[in-house]
Amino acid sequence: xxxxKKLLFFLEEEERNFQHLIRAxxxxxxxFPLDDTFFIKLTDEQIDILDRFxxxxxxxxxxxxxxxxxxxLNVLGERDEDMFFRDMLNRLEKIGILNRVEDWNSYRERRxxxxxxxPEPDSAKTAMLLDAYEKSxxxxxxxxxxxxxLAQKTDIVMAAYxxxxxxxxxxxxxxxxx
Numbered sequence: 001x002x003x004x005k006k007l008l009f010f011l012e013e014e015e016r017n018f019q020h021l022i023r024a025x026x027x028x029x030x031x032f033p034l035d036d037t038f039f040i041k042l043t044d045e046q047i048d049i050l051d052r053f054x055x056x057x058x059x060x061x062x063x064x065x066x067x068x069x070x071x072x073l074n075v076l077g078e079r080d081e082d083m084f085f086r087d088m089l090n091r092l093e094k095i096g097i098l099n100r101v102e103d104w105n106s107y108r109e110r111r112x113x114x115x116x117x118x119p120e121p122d123s124a125k126t127a128m129l130l131d132a133y134e135k136s137x138x139x140x141x142x143x144x145x146x147x148x149x150l151a152q153k154t155d156i157v158m159a160a161y162x163x164x165x166x167x168x169x170x171x172x173x174x175x176x177x178x
Contacts, residue, residue: 007071017060024053029170036123054114057132061111
């Protein structure tokens with residue numbers, strides 16, 4: 001598989017990841033505003049929604065970092081074979097994909113905090129969840145930026161692509177009780 005086909009395959013796969021993530025965001029947002037008792041009184045349905053959102057957020061971040069970024073840099077002629085991940089992030093910042101390397105690090109930190117069981121108070125868990133929800137909007141924007149750059153610099157255009165409509169999704173909110 002040549003680099004263009006591989007990148008297109010990865011773009012289409014990430015597009016599906018985002019579609020699933022957005023559906024999980026929609027389901028989660030039905031419970032906004034959240035308060036510090038959210039994790040205490042979870043129903044089975046809420047646990048399923050929470051698990052789905054965490055899984056989709058994690059999968060989207062992991063796929064972008066492990067598959068999409070390296071292949072994107074390959075196609076753009078910006079990647080050396082023995083390049084460390086930090087160097088890839090610096091290159092992505094240089095070419096305008098990432099605003100700041102620290103942004104990507106914050107997505108990874110949030111991903112890690114959601115997937116590992118830490119003895120955090122419920123208010124901290126709620127804050128982490130809402131932060132991941134907000135970071136999902138940033139990841140959507142980042143993905144759009146990748147596709148725009150590719151359309152400008154290559155002949156790669158995703159067929160039948162329509163950007164996700166997140167305009168109806170509310171931004172994360174916490175109850176005043178917290």
